[in-house]
Amino acid sequence: LSLRNNENSKKRGLNIPPGSMGWPLLGETIAFRRLHPCTSLGEYMEERMRKYGKIYKSNLFGAPTIVSADAELNRFVLMNDGRLFEPSWPKSVSEILGKTSMLVLTGEMHRYMKSLSVNFMGIARLRAHFLGDSELYITQNLRRWKENISFPAKEEACKVTFNLMVKNILSMSPGEPETEKLRKLYMSFMKGVVAFPLNLPGTAYRKATQARATILKTMERLMEERIQKKREGTDEIGESDLLGFILEQSNLDAEQFGDLLLGLLFGGHETSSTAITLAIYFLADCPRAVEQLRDEHIEIVKAKKRRGEPPALTWEDYKQMEFSQCVVSETLRLGNIIKFVHRKASTDVQFKGYDIPSGWSIIPVFAAAHLDPSVYENPQKFDPWRWQTISTSTARIDNYMPFGQGLRNCAGLELAKMEIAVFLHHLVLNFDWELTEPDQPLAYAFPEFQKGLPIKVRKISIIE
Numbered sequence: 001l002s003l004r005n006n007e008n009s010k011k012r013g014l015n016i017p018p019g020s021m022g023w024p025l026l027g028e029t030i031a032f033r034r035l036h037p038c039t040s041l042g043e044y045m046e047e048r049m050r051k052y053g054k055i056y057k058s059n060l061f062g063a064p065t066i067v068s069a070d071a072e073l074n075r076f077v078l079m080n081d082g083r084l085f086e087p088s089w090p091k092s093v094s095e096i097l098g099k100t101s102m103l104v105l106t107g108e109m110h111r112y113m114k115s116l117s118v119n120f121m122g123i124a125r126l127r128a129h130f131l132g133d134s135e136l137y138i139t140q141n142l143r144r145w146k147e148n149i150s151f152p153a154k155e156e157a158c159k160v161t162f163n164l165m166v167k168n169i170l171s172m173s174p175g176e177p178e179t180e181k182l183r184k185l186y187m188s189f190m191k192g193v194v195a196f197p198l199n200l201p202g203t204a205y206r207k208a209t210q211a212r213a214t215i216l217k218t219m220e221r222l223m224e225e226r227i228q229k230k231r232e233g234t235d236e237i238g239e240s241d242l243l244g245f246i247l248e249q250s251n252l253d254a255e256q257f258g259d260l261l262l263g264l265l266f267g268g269h270e271t272s273s274t275a276i277t278l279a280i281y282f283l284a285d286c287p288r289a290v291e292q293l294r295d296e297h298i299e300i301v302k303a304k305k306r307r308g309e310p311p312a313l314t315w316e317d318y319k320q321m322e323f324s325q326c327v328v329s330e331t332l333r334l335g336n337i338i339k340f341v342h343r344k345a346s347t348d349v350q351f352k353g354y355d356i357p358s359g360w361s362i363i364p365v366f367a368a369a370h371l372d373p374s375v376y377e378n379p380q381k382f383d384p385w386r387w388q389t390i391s392t393s394t395a396r397i398d399n400y401m402p403f404g405q406g407l408r409n410c411a412g413l414e415l416a417k418m419e420i421a422v423f424l425h426h427l428v429l430n431f432d433w434e435l436t437e438p439d440q441p442l443a444y445a446f447p448e449f450q451k452g453l454p455i456k457v458r459k460i461s462i463i464e
């Protein structure tokens with residue numbers, strides 16, 4: 001199909017970007033997926049960019065594809081979502097995330113689900129629920145850290161972000177048997193989303209489809225139980241979790257709710273735990289940034305004491321974490337948690353003299369601008385201070401897209417930034433840490449630390 005499409009475009013005299021379509025069927029998918037550090041673009045892209053420039057054609061995931069390392073084209077694609085472009089995730093991803101998942105929905109239904117999620121994670125709820133809950137789960141978690149014993153940081157970050165999401169989605173508490181059951185199911189589901197999509201018995205992909213079905217059944221049961229409680233007048237949760245909020249504010253059925261839940265767990269758990277782990281990794285090599293972070297957070301705590309406030313962080317305290325936000329921005333730039341997204345042209349599109357034929361896939365690679373030396377001086381360097389000056393520059397909008405942009409931008413970006421900052425607050429106030437083994441994050445579906453980033457901590461006590 002890809003080759004036929006390519007031939008048709010030639011016949012129509014279109015100016016398709018240069019590139020190679022690779023092998024029949026497989027195209028260049030294997031080379032595209034080859035592991036490389038997430039702080040680089042990898043050999044496949046670097047070689048193609050040297051040969052063909054920032055916009056080139058290929059054959060990926062079974063479709064003729066334009067790969068874009070061009071920041072302007074990436075922005076053009078995202079700003080024309082729903083008009084010239086639509087989502088086009090590989091079938092394996094869309095099947096596992098569900099047909100009513102936000103990543104694949106378009107039009108009215110996408111807008112509806114998006115507005116539910118954005119409202120659910122709006123500033124009011126961040127202040128009222130997520131901030132206090134994040135702090136609670138983070139402190140509960142860090143309190144258990146033992147000195148001088150190596151442990152994987154990723155696992156700890158995952159516990160925090162998972163607990164936060166299930167508490168706010170389903171009012172489930174950490175450590176309860178039902179929460180643990182859901183966590184295990186979710187882990188199998190997650191492995192399948194990123195695995196090679198081979199739907200055979202015993203494969204990660206098959207296990208994930210089974211986990212998905214079980215999670216959906218659990219959702220259905222929880223929904224029925226809540227409806228029953230509402231009828232009996234014994235529901236105490238009301239709209240304080242997503243399930244209650246959806247029951248009051250929408251008419252989603254159990255499957256739609258299940259897909260929304262999986263999407264938020266998937267979107268909110270793996271990404272932010274990866275971001276926290278990446279910050280721990282980058283900071284371990286940048287003591288000056290840890291020192292400056294520590295000063296910032298000590299000052300926040302002292303100011304609270306001076307004002308006679310209780311120790312819990314408030315939204316106003318969070319807003320004081322300016323250098324921490326620079327650390328967050330730099331972690332997301334260099335870590336490239338979502339390296340690229342999948343779209344396809346819903347009509348013939350022209351850009352910079354090139355034609356992108358209707359039906360072709362396009363992969364905007366956000367990481368390309370994040371690592372471009374003409375945009376970010378010394379791009380391989382973890383340099384949070386660069387954000388103290390960049391923030392006023394307009395270049396940032398085009399060249400910095402860790403959360404995507406436009407219609408389909410991240411619904412949880414404020415939550416994510418807050419979670420990372422609150423984690424940093426308690427981390428730098430309570431611990432020094434070092435990496436115990438080399439473990440570089442590799443660009444898999446998400447950046448992945450092969451060993452989960454083993455670290456060793458030392459407790460410090462700087463606030464009397």
Ligand code: HEM
Pocket residue numbers: 102103114117121263264265267268269271272275332337338341342401402403404405407408409410411412413415416
């Ligand atoms: C550092 C952490 C995060 C990063 C880097 C990130 C990144 C992204 C990106 C790049 C997109 C755009 C996908 C596209 O264009 O197709 C996206 C969408 C989305 N994200 Fe996030 N995200 C993060 C955290 C979260 C959190 C905490 C949540 C919520 C719990 C969340 C929920 C979503 C949802 C629901 C969408 C789909 C929006 C839509 O289709 O309109 N994300 N995220």
